[in-house]
Amino acid sequence: MLLSELKTGERGVIVKVIGHSGFRKRIIEMGFIKGKTVEVLLNAPLNDPIKYKILGYEISLRRQEAGMIEIISEQEAKEQVLRPGIYYGALAGKYTHFNDEDLRRIALGKRRxxxxxxxxxxxxxxxxxxxxxxxxxxxxxxxxxxxxxxxxxxxxxxxxxxxxxxxxxxxxxxxxxxxxxxxxxxxxxxxxxxxxxxxxxxxxxxxxxxxxxxxxxxxxxxxxxxxxxxxxxxxxxxxxxxxxxxxxxxxxxxxxxxxxxxxxxxxxxxxxxxxxxxxxxxxxxxxxxx
The missing domain is CATH 3.40.50.300 (P-loop containing nucleotide triphosphate hydrolases)
Structure with missing residues (x-):
């Protein structure tokens, strides 16, 4: 899913930044790096911009920019682990809650x-x-x-x-x-x-x-x-x-x-x-x- 699809209070781990070089470089320099956890702090009244927390900092992005960042959410991680033909070792029986390291492992796997x-x-x-x-x-x-x-x-x-x-x-x-x-x-x-x-x-x-x-x-x-x-x-x-x-x-x-x-x-x-x-x-x- 895309970062722009997360609701306030939800979190996910970055899989990759989509888009061309100039945009990718700027977004990565802001801290949106593969494998890092990002949390939605606030959606503006008109849903634009959106405030995020990543690497201990609060950063606002336009919804269009957030739509260029692919992430994996906790719900999506559960679906990934339960999907037939995909094996995640110790995560296979962990259906209720994923910590940041669990999400990171699944995100990096999806990144491949x-x-x-x-x-x-x-x-x-x-x-x-x-x-x-x-x-x-x-x-x-x-x-x-x-x-x-x-x-x-x-x-x-x-x-x-x-x-x-x-x-x-x-x-x-x-x-x-x-x-x-x-x-x-x-x-x-x-x-x-x-x-x-x-x-x-x-x-x-x-x-x-x-x-x-x-x-x-x-x-x-x-x-x-x-x-x-x-x-x-x-x-x-x-x-x-x-x-x-x-x-x-x-x-x-x-x-x-x-x-x-x-x-x-x-x-x-x-x-x-x-x-x-x-x-x-x-x-x-x-x-x-x-």
Whole structure:
């Protein structure tokens, strides 16, 4: 559930902050950090703003801002523990009351689901990556009134579950064609935790135009330099570390048809999701996400 849904006097533990980089950074700096307990002190007469207590401080947020913070409440924790197929050890028989540490354990467990969107030009190998990761676990989703659709699937890796959406191929996010509208709308409204921008390594000049548009949207992103074997076969070379440093996003060579680089790609996504920065204030690349 979302923090904005808690009533006065109720408490919950933060699972994650949704939204794009600037907003996330500001909210986290205010103390709304994963695993921390937050309590609702007061709803204003018109339900906006809302006063919260976290880390010993009282902080007010607009309801819209609170709606971008995912939490787990005590009631939701009970439902999680009782749900078939989910095992929480000693918590399994604890139905009446959860202390802060109990809620924290459940919240951090729930946090291990990462929502990922695949974005790229047509014929860049994006769907090959989706098929490789999701296997047979997929279904089709769409927005009402829109003729294009996207495939959705899941992938388990290193103790995390990745919920992956393969968005329609597009050359731009200018919102002129149905594909552009669909992709842009998904990024803004669904706010995926991480975007995988799949690019054709043999045609970087054309593919990186979309990359720069995604950078302008200030989203957490990793670039999969797909078809990297074709770049190597052409005799060309690419310093992808330097390119990643210049653009401020990690670049990972992949060859989806041969499963090359896929493990590295998702390992780096986990590190980015858990808060690691790609480039520090001195411009030094963090080896955890390089």
């Amino acid at each position: 689901t990462i929502n990922v969107a695949l974005v790229g030009n047509p014929n860049c190998g994006k769907t090959s990556l989706f098929n490789l990761a999701s296997g047979a676990h997929e279904h089709v989703g769409n927005y009402s009134g829109v003729t294009v659709s996207a495939k959705e699937g899941h992938f388990d890796f290193e103790g995390y579950r990745f919920k992956i959406v393969d968005l329609p191929g597009t050359y731009s996010l200018s919102a002129y064609t149905p594909e552009e509208i669909y992709v842009r709308r998904h990024i803004i409204e669904q706010t995926p935790d991480i975007i995988i921008n799949v690019v054709d390594s043999s045609n970087l000049e054309r593919n990186l135009f979309l990359t720069t548009q995604l950078i302008d949207m200030d989203v957490r992103m990793v670039v999969a330099l797909n078809m990297y074997d074709e770049l190597e076969a052409s005799g060309n070379t690419l310093d992808h570390y330097l390119l990643g440093k210049l653009l401020g996003v990690p670049m990972i060579p992949t060859v989806c048809k041969k499963s090359r680089g896929i493990g590295d790609l998702f390992h780096i996504i986990i590190n980015l999701y858990e808060g690691a920065d790609y480039v520090d204030e001195q411009g030094i690349i963090n080896p955890e996400v390089a």
